[in-house]
Amino acid sequence: MGQNALHPSGAVGAPVRRVDADDKVTGRARYLDDIVLPGMAHAALVFPGVPHANVRGVDDTRARSVEGFVATVTAADIPGENQVGCVDRDQPLLAGERVRYSGDAVAITVAESPTAAREAARAVALDLEELEGVFDAEKALMPDAPRVHEGDNAYLQYRVHRGDVDRGFDEADVIVERTFRTNYQEHSYLEPLGALAVPEDGGTITVYGTMQCPYYVQKAVAGVLGIPLARVRIVQTVTGGGFGGKEDVPNEICACAAVAAWRTGRPVKLVHTREEDFYRSSKRHPMVVRYKLGATRDGRFTAADITIIADAGAYSTLTPVVLFRSVAHATGPYEIPNVRTDGYGVYTNRQTTGAFRGFGQPQTIFADESVIDEIADTLGIDPIEIRLANCLAVGKRTATGQLLEESVGLPETLEVARDESGWLAKRAGESARAGSDGRAEPGGASRPRERFLRGIGVGAIYYGVSLGAKGLALDASGAHLNLYRDGSLRIAVGGTEMGQGLLTVLSQMASDVLGIPVASVHVDHVDTSVVPDSGPSVASRTTLMTGNAVIGAATKIRRTLAGVASGELGGAPDEVRFEKGRALSNGKSIGIEELAELCWVRNINTAEEGWYAAPESTFDDNGQGDAYAVYSFATQIAEVEVDSRTGEVHVLRMTAAHDVGRVLNPVTLEGQLQGGVLQGVGMALYESMKTDGGVILTPDFSTYILPTSLDTPEISCHAIEAPYSKGPFGAKGIGETPAMPGAVAIANAVAHATGMRFTELPITAEAVRLRLAQEETA
Amino acid sequence: MYEPKWVFPRTIDDSLEALADESAHAIAGATDLAVRIRADHGGPATLVDLTGVPELARVAVDGDTLTIGAAATHAAVTRHDAVRQRVAVLAEACGTVGAPQVRARGTIGGNLANASPAADATGALAALDAVAHARSTRGEREIPVTGLFAGPGQLRLEPDELLTHVTLELPPPGASSVYKKLGQRKALAIAIASVAVTFDPTACAVRIALGSVAPTVVRAEQAESTFAGRWSGVVGEGGVAGQGCRDEVMGLIEEVAAQAAGASSPIDDVRASAEYRTILVRELTRTALEELCLAEPRVSG
Numbered sequence A: 001m002g003q004n005a006l007h008p009s010g011a012v013g014a015p016v017r018r019v020d021a022d023d024k025v026t027g028r029a030r031y032l033d034d035i036v037l038p039g040m041a042h043a044a045l046v047f048p049g050v051p052h053a054n055v056r057g058v059d060d061t062r063a064r065s066v067e068g069f070v071a072t073v074t075a076a077d078i079p080g081e082n083q084v085g086c087v088d089r090d091q092p093l094l095a096g097e098r099v100r101y102s103g104d105a106v107a108i109t110v111a112e113s114p115t116a117a118r119e120a121a122r123a124v125a126l127d128l129e130e131l132e133g134v135f136d137a138e139k140a141l142m143p144d145a146p147r148v149h150e151g152d153n154a155y156l157q158y159r160v161h162r163g164d165v166d167r168g169f170d171e172a173d174v175i176v177e178r179t180f181r182t183n184y185q186e187h188s189y190l191e192p193l194g195a196l197a198v199p200e201d202g203g204t205i206t207v208y209g210t211m212q213c214p215y216y217v218q219k220a221v222a223g224v225l226g227i228p229l230a231r232v233r234i235v236q237t238v239t240g241g242g243f244g245g246k247e248d249v250p251n252e253i254c255a256c257a258a259v260a261a262w263r264t265g266r267p268v269k270l271v272h273t274r275e276e277d278f279y280r281s282s283k284r285h286p287m288v289v290r291y292k293l294g295a296t297r298d299g300r301f302t303a304a305d306i307t308i309i310a311d312a313g314a315y316s317t318l319t320p321v322v323l324f325r326s327v328a329h330a331t332g333p334y335e336i337p338n339v340r341t342d343g344y345g346v347y348t349n350r351q352t353t354g355a356f357r358g359f360g361q362p363q364t365i366f367a368d369e370s371v372i373d374e375i376a377d378t379l380g381i382d383p384i385e386i387r388l389a390n391c392l393a394v395g396k397r398t399a400t401g402q403l404l405e406e407s408v409g410l411p412e413t414l415e416v417a418r419d420e421s422g423w424l425a426k427r428a429g430e431s432a433r434a435g436s437d438g439r440a441e442p443g444g445a446s447r448p449r450e451r452f453l454r455g456i457g458v459g460a461i462y463y464g465v466s467l468g469a470k471g472l473a474l475d476a477s478g479a480h481l482n483l484y485r486d487g488s489l490r491i492a493v494g495g496t497e498m499g500q501g502l503l504t505v506l507s508q509m510a511s512d513v514l515g516i517p518v519a520s521v522h523v524d525h526v527d528t529s530v531v532p533d534s535g536p537s538v539a540s541r542t543t544l545m546t547g548n549a550v551i552g553a554a555t556k557i558r559r560t561l562a563g564v565a566s567g568e569l570g571g572a573p574d575e576v577r578f579e580k581g582r583a584l585s586n587g588k589s590i591g592i593e594e595l596a597e598l599c600w601v602r603n604i605n606t607a608e609e610g611w612y613a614a615p616e617s618t619f620d621d622n623g624q625g626d627a628y629a630v631y632s633f634a635t636q637i638a639e640v641e642v643d644s645r646t647g648e649v650h651v652l653r654m655t656a657a658h659d660v661g662r663v664l665n666p667v668t669l670e671g672q673l674q675g676g677v678l679q680g681v682g683m684a685l686y687e688s689m690k691t692d693g694g695v696i697l698t699p700d701f702s703t704y705i706l707p708t709s710l711d712t713p714e715i716s717c718h719a720i721e722a723p724y725s726k727g728p729f730g731a732k733g734i735g736e737t738p739a740m741p742g743a744v745a746i747a748n749a750v751a752h753a754t755g756m757r758f759t760e761l762p763i764t765a766e767a768v769r770l771r772l773a774q775e776e777t778a
Numbered sequence B: 001m002y003e004p005k006w007v008f009p010r011t012i013d014d015s016l017e018a019l020a021d022e023s024a025h026a027i028a029g030a031t032d033l034a035v036r037i038r039a040d041h042g043g044p045a046t047l048v049d050l051t052g053v054p055e056l057a058r059v060a061v062d063g064d065t066l067t068i069g070a071a072a073t074h075a076a077v078t079r080h081d082a083v084r085q086r087v088a089v090l091a092e093a094c095g096t097v098g099a100p101q102v103r104a105r106g107t108i109g110g111n112l113a114n115a116s117p118a119a120d121a122t123g124a125l126a127a128l129d130a131v132a133h134a135r136s137t138r139g140e141r142e143i144p145v146t147g148l149f150a151g152p153g154q155l156r157l158e159p160d161e162l163l164t165h166v167t168l169e170l171p172p173p174g175a176s177s178v179y180k181k182l183g184q185r186k187a188l189a190i191a192i193a194s195v196a197v198t199f200d201p202t203a204c205a206v207r208i209a210l211g212s213v214a215p216t217v218v219r220a221e222q223a224e225s226t227f228a229g230r231w232s233g234v235v236g237e238g239g240v241a242g243q244g245c246r247d248e249v250m251g252l253i254e255e256v257a258a259q260a261a262g263a264s265s266p267i268d269d270v271r272a273s274a275e276y277r278t279i280l281v282r283e284l285t286r287t288a289l290e291e292l293c294l295a296e297p298r299v300s301g
Ligand SMILES: Cc1cc2nc3c(=O)[nH]c(=O)nc-3n(C[C@H](O)[C@H](O)[C@H](O)COP(=O)(O)OP(=O)(O)OC[C@H]3O[C@@H](n4cnc5c(N)ncnc54)[C@H](O)[C@@H]3O)c2cc1C
Pocket: B025, B026, B027, B028, B029, B030, B031, B032, B033, B034, B035, B050, B070, B071, B096, B097, B098, B099, B102, B105, B106, B107, B108, B109, B110, B111, B112, B113, B114, B118, B119, B120, B121, B161, B162, B163, B164, B188, B189, B190, B191
């Protein structure tokens, strides 16, 4: 990976091998479904088969005769509140009265094996009175549309209003307005959702599960069981991917397992099949984005007018937080003086939509970055030049009026991506001129049609790290560190490892603060009984928030050790240095393990708590305020080749330049970048959820098309370091930005190659070929 | 709960005995059948596993005849020297099936017997005029591959009949062939459309089989005869490199490709629309014919 990284002496910044690599590569890692307990039963969910209906009855007579049947659990068996709504309280755990989408669970069957549980679930007869449904967010806005809940389908609205938009358009020499549409995107993590609930002594319950947000789950389980939080313990098992899909949905899975366990008095496991996961898990919001942008002749943006309609699906789930982010960031990473953004969240009888890497932004990014390219084309300005001329930098203001005071590496990401990709030559068509391979030059639209058309395109983004003004109450994180008498350190945290490398970077941070080797550090997965509520592991916040909590606790231990060391070696306590397993002072040194042993002998505490709370953020009724404490920035450039015979788009190369504040580990960072880039490729070209009246027609990986390794382009990654003063070692969040600019960069490259601009994703081979056919006949 | 009886014959005769039982069903690589059993929550009461019958896995050349055992895997066929050198279309078709794991298990017999219009090996075998050999305890018969199918999933075999092998005549030296498939991605992709094309310049003949664009794999017969009727006239003495000839060849290819598209009767499904499939048949046929007919003559063998 190319980077201008500071070259550190310690673990932070070094390519430390992932601490969980061996377990995962050898298969030793224990995922949820690997756990088997004595007396364990298995649960399955009873699905309605229709998207909208009143439930008149549940008859399990036939299910009872399935061999191994244990119990049927219905809404009436829920001891607490039948409610798992994450933000709005609109979602029953079991649809006892009304089914609002085809993935709603009406009942749970429990049996001695997963197969028997599913057989029993299929044998449960539901008496349903079908209702007319609404399956399109725009149609759901019509006055006569069927209502999904009591109130209006358009149940949610956010806005960012700034300056005088009409005047801004008056000042513009060129205005482009278009409507963009995006489809669902499925998280497609390797490990499907699953939970194992175990009723234990003293009226307590422990629930194991694959998840991002154990504290959400704790609240959901306590709620449905009607017991205090203190009696609910949630243990996150090794988690095979999340991408946002394990933010809120595990609440439902774990609550179902908990209710079934409570009812039967047995440990109950519930693991989704892939198809069940497609039906029941949340997805990226399909959005309609109407985008109007004005610019002066010299390429300065004057005004933006944006309307966003987000399909929330049957329940609100995380739509309020996702839509807040879409609206707050809708202008893209540019200074635009006059902005009117209105976003609406709309209920439909479709799958619920929630968090997905990028969190509501990739949809609006597709719009803003496409329109900017059209403006640049119209004005004859290079797309990167026009972005550099308008982009955020220190001293500029975001659309919410926030003054950026530090850590804005955006201009550098644009420049590095431009230079590393060879943009200027390729955009102008020089690189392909040789033509010895029979390939056409870029910008092929104006030339006679060659079979293969090449193009290059760019996308730039910003991302407010952590939860921002709409999630402030959740925005703190804890850590518990215990230095043992042999100098080894065990860390408990409230942030989750889901494959992103958290355990490794936390080990590196603690290692540097205390001067102990990474191998002496062990970090556990989350157990809610050990660390206080640390909020969710989402929004690129975990390395920053949990990292700061770990550093805080480690610093306290270090202070204790420094006191003991200065007593032993001489010198002032605050001048003791910790390096390579030793404390150094007064020209002498002592091993950390000796110091730890001394503390133990002298009854000095070496276990500490760390706690980090996010700085204040604000967002008023007009969407003005310091919405997020800090932002991450990125630019990606895509090079494509379009086969005009088949319509296939081959992505040849992606260049990703990301401002990450500080590189904590170049290898895990590159892993994040590559994976995210590939999700962008998927969103741009392949991933298309086909539905019909609320039923998913592509509920598996043979029909829902993800890119494979053969569809993966060369990915060239570059880190830019604009340190954040409050970040751990200067780092900012990096979880989501990799998946954000790629899709539109590809769309812009296709436009460059073919002269055709697509306003819907994915740009499948069929879509390209049929457009070409239209142009041929036109 | 589905718990089939699983039997493991070692010879063809034992397999036939086992299949004579009404509840019995053949299983080879299981890459189609296991998927179906999972979707149906059940399946045949008895499974007759063909993977332990060595005779069924044989791939061999005898004179100009290629014999492929029904239980030969796609991987084995793709690897086979004679297949690669003399019937590239079959090596390529088998090489596009799924991914390495699927090719290591999936068999030619399973590909045929599944009777999918998208079956890749089946398309190539249809273009090669291959003949399927079926046996039961009642006797043996031969069926041209193109005559095996009555519709999607509908095989013209009796339940107790076993496909033992397919045979085909290896094309003469100078002949060439190619498989063109478009899926939704580069691997693990069922064809949206495919064409298998063989070209014999000496006989002035092409054979074109179309996949995924009709209820069964079909041959584009009118396109084939248009080609046969016009090729020698178009090419003349100087071969394809001759002045002016190239344009005429291109013209003929365009026409043949359009007729191939006419031979398709595609539907809309989750993978693609009928409209796109029709375009693809034309484009894939055109590309295949350009590669075969405009290539410098190669010495094969
Ligand atoms: C992930 C995946 C990807 C795939 N991709 C492709 C692809 O790209 N292209 C493609 O063409 N196919 C594809 N397939 C389908 C499948 O792999 C092939 O059709 C394969 O050739 C089937 O062979 P099998 O031995 O596995 O058949 P099985 O599943 O064992 O059997 C299939 C059917 O054939 C019958 N049968 C098998 N052998 C005989 C015999 N000798 N005589 C009579 N009946 C017999 C069985 O009874 C059964 O009804 C894919 C499958 C999967 C799971």
